[in-house]
Amino acid sequence: MKKYFEVDEWQVIENDFDKNYNRVTESVMSLGNGHMGLRGNFAENYTGDSLQGTYIAGVYYPDKTIVGWWKNGYPEYFAKIANAANFIGINLQIDGTEIDLNKVDFSNFKRVLNMKKAFLERSFTVELENNRVEIIEKRFLNQKNKELAAVKYQVRPLAQDAEIVLIPHLDGDVKNEDANYNEFFWEGLKKKNNKGKALLSMKTRKSDFVVATAMNWDLNKKERKVELLTGPGDENYVGNKITLKAAAGEKIELNKYIAVCTSRDYEENLVSKKAEKKAAAAEFRGYEDLFTEHKEAWAKIWQESDIKIKGDPEAQQGIRFNIFHLNQTYTGHDPRLNIGPKGFTGEKYGGLTYWDTEAYCLPFYLATHSEDVSRNLLLYRYNHLEKAVENADKLDLEGALYPMVTINGEECHNEWEITFEEIHRNGAIAHAVKDYVDYTGDEEYIKEYGIPVLAQISRFWADRAHFNSHKDKYMILGVTGPNEYENNVNNNWYTNRIAVWTLNYTLKNLEKIKKNDPAKYEEWISELELEDSELELWQDMTEKMYYPYLEEFDVYSQQDGYLDKEQKLVSDLKEEDIPLHKNWSWDKILRSPYIKQADVLQGIYYFKEDFDRASIARHYDFYEPRTVHESSLSPCIYSLLAADLEREEKAYQLYLRTARLDLDNYNTDTDDGLHITSMAGTWMSIVKGFAGFKVQNDQVEFRPFLPEAWDGFNFMIIFRGRRIKVNVEQEETTFYLEAGADLKIKVYGQDYLLNQKEELVVEK
Numbered sequence: 001m002k003k004y005f006e007v008d009e010w011q012v013i014e015n016d017f018d019k020n021y022n023r024v025t026e027s028v029m030s031l032g033n034g035h036m037g038l039r040g041n042f043a044e045n046y047t048g049d050s051l052q053g054t055y056i057a058g059v060y061y062p063d064k065t066i067v068g069w070w071k072n073g074y075p076e077y078f079a080k081i082a083n084a085a086n087f088i089g090i091n092l093q094i095d096g097t098e099i100d101l102n103k104v105d106f107s108n109f110k111r112v113l114n115m116k117k118a119f120l121e122r123s124f125t126v127e128l129e130n131n132r133v134e135i136i137e138k139r140f141l142n143q144k145n146k147e148l149a150a151v152k153y154q155v156r157p158l159a160q161d162a163e164i165v166l167i168p169h170l171d172g173d174v175k176n177e178d179a180n181y182n183e184f185f186w187e188g189l190k191k192k193n194n195k196g197k198a199l200l201s202m203k204t205r206k207s208d209f210v211v212a213t214a215m216n217w218d219l220n221k222k223e224r225k226v227e228l229l230t231g232p233g234d235e236n237y238v239g240n241k242i243t244l245k246a247a248a249g250e251k252i253e254l255n256k257y258i259a260v261c262t263s264r265d266y267e268e269n270l271v272s273k274k275a276e277k278k279a280a281a282a283e284f285r286g287y288e289d290l291f292t293e294h295k296e297a298w299a300k301i302w303q304e305s306d307i308k309i310k311g312d313p314e315a316q317q318g319i320r321f322n323i324f325h326l327n328q329t330y331t332g333h334d335p336r337l338n339i340g341p342k343g344f345t346g347e348k349y350g351g352l353t354y355w356d357t358e359a360y361c362l363p364f365y366l367a368t369h370s371e372d373v374s375r376n377l378l379l380y381r382y383n384h385l386e387k388a389v390e391n392a393d394k395l396d397l398e399g400a401l402y403p404m405v406t407i408n409g410e411e412c413h414n415e416w417e418i419t420f421e422e423i424h425r426n427g428a429i430a431h432a433v434k435d436y437v438d439y440t441g442d443e444e445y446i447k448e449y450g451i452p453v454l455a456q457i458s459r460f461w462a463d464r465a466h467f468n469s470h471k472d473k474y475m476i477l478g479v480t481g482p483n484e485y486e487n488n489v490n491n492n493w494y495t496n497r498i499a500v501w502t503l504n505y506t507l508k509n510l511e512k513i514k515k516n517d518p519a520k521y522e523e524w525i526s527e528l529e530l531e532d533s534e535l536e537l538w539q540d541m542t543e544k545m546y547y548p549y550l551e552e553f554d555v556y557s558q559q560d561g562y563l564d565k566e567q568k569l570v571s572d573l574k575e576e577d578i579p580l581h582k583n584w585s586w587d588k589i590l591r592s593p594y595i596k597q598a599d600v601l602q603g604i605y606y607f608k609e610d611f612d613r614a615s616i617a618r619h620y621d622f623y624e625p626r627t628v629h630e631s632s633l634s635p636c637i638y639s640l641l642a643a644d645l646e647r648e649e650k651a652y653q654l655y656l657r658t659a660r661l662d663l664d665n666y667n668t669d670t671d672d673g674l675h676i677t678s679m680a681g682t683w684m685s686i687v688k689g690f691a692g693f694k695v696q697n698d699q700v701e702f703r704p705f706l707p708e709a710w711d712g713f714n715f716m717i718i719f720r721g722r723r724i725k726v727n728v729e730q731e732e733t734t735f736y737l738e739a740g741a742d743l744k745i746k747v748y749g750q751d752y753l754l755n756q757k758e759e760l761v762v763e764k
Contacts, residue, residue: 002021002664002665003664004018004021004024004025004664004665005028005663007313007314007317008313008317009313009316009317009320010114010115010116010320011112011113011114011115011116012028012029012112012113012115012317012321012663013110013111013112013113014029014109014110014111014112015109015110016109016110017101017106017109017111017124019048019049019102020049022048022049022050023049023050023051023671023672024665024670024671025040025111026039026040026041026050026051026053027039027040027345027346027662027670027671027672027673027674028040028113028662028663028670028674029111029113029120030325030328030343030344030345030674031118031119031120031139031140031141031328031344032141032325032328032329032343032344032345033141033142033143033146033328033331034057034146034328034329034330034331034332034333034334034337035056035057035146035147035260035333036054036055036056036057036084036141036146036147036149036260036344037054037055037057037141037328037329037343037344037345038053038054038055038087038088038141038344039051039052039053039054039344039345039346040111040113040120041053041086041088042101042122043088043089043090043137043139043151043153044090044091044092044099044100044101045089045091045098045099045100046100046101046102047100047102047103048101048102051177051346051347051671051672052083052086052174053083053344053345053346053347054083054084054085054086054087054088054174055081055082055083055084055344055351056081056082056084056211056260056262057334057337057344058209058262058264058334058336058337058407059081059082059084059204059207059209059211059262059264060079060080060081060082060204060207060209060350060351060352060407060408061079061080061082061176061183061185061204061205061206061207062076062077062078062079062206062207063077063078063079063080063176063179063180063181063183063185063350064076064077064180064181065077065078065180065414066180066181066414067414071416072394073394073395073419073420074414074419075410075411075412075413075414075419077412078180078350078405078412078413078414079350079352079406079407079408079410079412080176080178080179080185080347080350080351081340081347081350081351081352081407082176082185082186082204082209083174083175083176083177083185083347084172084174084186084202084211084213084260085170085171085172085174085200085202085211085213085236086170086171086172086174087149087170087213087215087258087260088139088149088151088256088258089167089168089169089170089171089239090137090151090153090166090167090168090169090254090256091165091166091167091169091239092135092155092164092165092166092167093164093165093167094126094128094131094133094155094157094162094163094164094165095128095130095131095162095163096163097128099126099135101124104126104127104128105126105127105128106124106125106126106127107124107125107127108123108124108125108134109122109123109124110122110123110124115320115321115324116298116302117140117294117295117298118140118141118143118294118295118298118324118328119138119139119140119291119294120138120139120140121136121137121138121139122135122136122137122138123135123136123137125158130159130160131157131158131159131160131162132157132158132159133155133156133157133158133162134154134155134156134158135153135154135155136152136153136154137151137152137153137154138151138152139151139152140291140294142290142293142294143294143297143298143301144293144294144296144297145278145282145290145293146331146333147259147260147261147275147278148257148258148259148278148279148282148290149257149258149259149260150255150256150257150258150282150287150290150291151255151256151258152253152254152255152256152287153166153253153254153255153256154251154252154253154254155246155251155252155254156246156249156250156251156252157246157247157248157249157250158248158249159248160248161245161246161247161248162245162246162248163243163244163245163246164243164244164245164246164252165241165242165243166219166241166242166244166252166254167229167239167240167241167242168215168217168239168240168242168254168256169198169215169229169237169238169239169240170198170199170200170213170215170237170238170239171236171237171239172186172188172200172202172213172236172237173235173236173237174186176347177347178347178348178350183205184205185204185205186202186203186204186205186236187202187203187205188200188201188202188236189201189202189203189210189272190212190272191230191236191237191238192238192276193228193229193230193238193239193240194228195226195228195240196216196217196218196226196240197214197215197216197217197276197279197280197283198214198215198238198239198240199212199213199214199215199238199272199275199276200212200213200214200236200237200238201213201271201272201275202236208263209262209263209264210262210263210268210271211260211261211262211263211271212260212261212262212271212272212274212275212276213258213259213260213275214258214259214261214272214275214276214278214279214280215256215257215258215259215279216256216257216279216280216282216283217240217254217255217256217257217283218254218255218283218286219242219244219252219253219254219255220251220252220253221244221246221252223244223245224242224243224244225242225243225244226240226241226242226243227240227241227243228240228241229241242254255283255286255287257279257282257283257287257290258279258282259274259275259276259277259278259279259282260275261274261275261278264336301327303716304368304369304716304718304723305323305327305364305368305369305716306320306323306715306716307319307320307323307683307686307687307713307714307715308713308714308715309710309712309713310710310711310712310713311709311710311711311712312707312709312710314656314660315655315656315659315709315710317660317663318656318659318660318663318682319659319682319683319686321659321660321662321663321679322659322679322680322682322683323679323683325343325345325674325676325679326361326364326676326679326680326683328343328344329343329344329676330343330361330365331373332365332369332370332372332373332374332376332377334376335376335379335380335383336380336383337380338353338357338377338380338407339353339356339357339361339377339676339677340352340353340354340676340677341354341356341675341676341677341678342672342673342674342675342676343673343674343676345673345674345676346671346672346673346674347672347673348672348673349405349673350405350407350412351407352405352406352407352412353380353405353406353407354404354405354425354677355402355404355424355425355428355429356633356677356678357377357432357677358377358381358428358429358431358432358435359428359431359432359602359633360633360636360677360678360680360681360684361377361677361680362374362377362432362435362436363435363680363683363684363688364680364683364684365377366435366436366439366440367439367687367693367717367718367719368683368716368717368718369718370718371440371442374436374439374440375436375440375442375445377432378432378433378436378445378449378450379449381402381429381432381453382449382450382452382453383409384402384406384408384409385400385452385453385456386409387403387406387408387409387410388400388401388402388403388409388456389456390410391403391410391411392460392463395420397460397463397464398459398460398462398463399455399456399457399458399459399460399461399462399463400426400453400456400457400459400460401423401426401460402425402426402429402457404418404419404422404425405419417480417484417487417488418480418484421478421479421480421487421488422479422480422481422484423460423464423479423495424479424481424482424492424494424495424498426457426460426461426499426502427457427495427498427499427501427502428498429453429457430453430454430457430498430501430502430505430506431498431501431502431606433445433446433450433453433454433505434505437450438695438696438698439695439719440720441698441720446509446512446513447513447517447520450509451506451509451510451513451524451528452524452527452528454502454505454506454509455506455510455524455528455530456528457502457506458502458503458506458507458538459534461476461499461502461503461541462503462534462537462538462541464476464499465499465541465545467544468546471546472544473544473545473546474540474541474544474545474546475490475491475496475546476490476491476492476495476496476499477490477491478490479492479495480492481493481494481495481558481559481599482494482597482598482599482602482633483558483595483596483597483599484596484597484631485580485589485590485592485594485595485596485630486558486559486562486590486595486599487590489558489559489560489561490559490560490561491546491547491548491559491560492558492559492599493547493548493556493557493558493559493599493600493603494558494599494600494602494603496545496546496547497545497547497603497607498603498606499541499545500541500542500545501606501607503538503539503541503542504542506538507535507538507539507542510524510530510535548560548562550562550563550622553618553622554615554618555600555615555618555619555622555623556600556619557600558595558599558600558623562593565591565592565593566592566593567593567626568592568593568594569625569626570594570625570626570627570628571625573594573628578628579628579630579667579668580592580594580628580630581630582668593626594626594627594628595623595626595627595628596627596628596629596630596631596634597627597629597630597631597633597634597637598623598627598633598634598637598638599623600619600623601619601620601623601624601637601638601641602637604616604619604641605637605640605641608644613645616641616644616645617645620638620641620642620645624638629654629657630667631678632658632661632667632675632677632678633677633678633681635654635655635657635658635661635681636654636655636658636678636681636682636684636685637681638650638654639651639652639654639655639658639685639689640684640685640688640689642654642689643685643688643689643690643692643705644689644692646705648705648707648708649708651685651689651690651707652707652708652709654685655682655685655686655689655690655707658678658681658682658685659682659685661675661678662674662675686713686715687715687717690704690705690706690707690713690728691703691704691713691715691726691728692704692705693717693726695719699744699745699746700717700719700724700743700745700746701745701746701747702726702733702735702745702746702747702748703747703748703749704726704728704733704747704764705728705764706728706729706730711729711730712727712728712729712730713727713728714726714727714728716738719743720740721739721740721741722737722739722740722741722743723737723738723739723740724736724737724738724743724745724754725737725738730764731763731764732761732762732763732764733747733761733762733764734759734760734761734762735747735752735754735759735760735761735762736757736758736759736760737754737755737756737757737758738756738757739756740756741756742754742755742756745760747762748762748764750762
């Protein structure tokens, strides 16, 4: 863990420049707006270690799978979000010297991510033999007009006059570092280059997405020479070379306006024209006007999703950093999109969708955005149901197996122990339907969209399990649970438990529809070809599922045989062993008792109502000392359960770990991108953990406490058209209904009526 960035409540500040840490900083300083994103790269040419990354939502390349040998059911490709044309580029020369921070001397370096207004600013002074030159760059991706971006680039000689060469350009000669066969994912379609503007249009190979990037620029100095650069040969590059003289103390300012349009949104023959038109309109409006609408859009986002913490700047910076990147990654404007574990910040995981969305991200969007945002996340899975059925069929199984990794509904992952065995992801998708309906009250969603998803997942569970007549129990063999440091195990408790929950929830909702809307019930029975014998089988499975149990400890076993392992604890590990995945062989990890992330406790978190407090404590005390938290998804679950158990110090420690996971590079893996989906767990640790927020039986409930390190915290909840502000202090909690009808709430188990515009103060 490295404390590298300055602690600031609204900013992430890099003072001075560590070349060896640059990739981490590039990840941390990433920008996005739901439509596109880019890492915190330099605008100038940089020959040091860097991942130049620009990514467009939904634009991918089906990269051919690499496997040692082929197995039936393997996907033929692993989709990769294509690293797209670099549009921020502005190369710089001063008196004939190319400015490359890997080669020239410089001072006063500072790189700042402003989270409140969502822009990146960088400044430094070039130290030349006969001159000193100040450089300031500021960029943003427009949060309202999502196809637009802008860069303000300033150069000011300090000691004497200088010849300045600026080269604003678009560079499509980019590759994905994670390409399996080092392929170039693009082919050029069109280049246009004129003084003050340029266009680069490219198409992804195989998947045929057209992306047109247009730039316009303006300059505050009229006396200049402009040459057109197109790059050697067929290189996908266009740019303008601007040469001018700058007097000592004179500020040269170049504003670059970018528009990125794709064939996902426009007819292919219109994409380039749209990009050119939008870039020209952006230049006409000017940098400051565009930035004003951008920061106003972010002001509204922060009004609804900010969490304010008093007295703990590190914790405050951590939660805002997480909320900031969640809102940069997914806006809910397009139901064809979902949330990738790395968002727009890197290439690991291909930029694709995992079970993280349903298990971790949905609660954040439910409580901080309009209902249509979270509904679109569910519709993403509903729209891919046919592909999930095809995926199960490839494994010769009935029903639907949602992919572990996907962008278009097809499975992309090809590691056997994950692709074919980590089937618990089906349960998270089913549980998300319940989370959404419980929170919003949108019962119509179940009736119109939820039932086919639930029924096909239930059908899969019924076929994937088998009946053991010797034990009179159903079992699910050959799986990988959430703990990926255990592969190909039998009867993972969490998998078995969430399978039974899905079956029960499906049967319950079928019965409800049968009672309230018989015609709709018969319609689904007919369309899904559900027979009484199948429903009876599901019911039988819910009553006879096998759950491994450790009598000695009075806890559920993670899976059959877990206690056969040598029972060591995390406290027995040496410092040089951590993280295990970087220091141990896979064989050694698989034979160890160490748990990568919440597994049994993931299930206990989901189904807390089935456990009394003593049972939750036993499970926590058994599994937490064995968990190394080497998944970013782990600390928040343990923090949430610690909060339920009123273990406030443990809850706080694990919150801080998940909140600052990337800021402090806890797992030494931030260089390849941020852990976007686990960031939602940080939000849950505060709102669902420290504030004890939940929705049960259509009622909002709270059980708040204040961590000892804090003087107070407050946040906003959006619930069924209401906006509720919650302010937690040591002795009391204040609730304020900013908008919406009066609401009954429960605090510490007692009912209260929350009236609009009246404060409700509840003593602890």
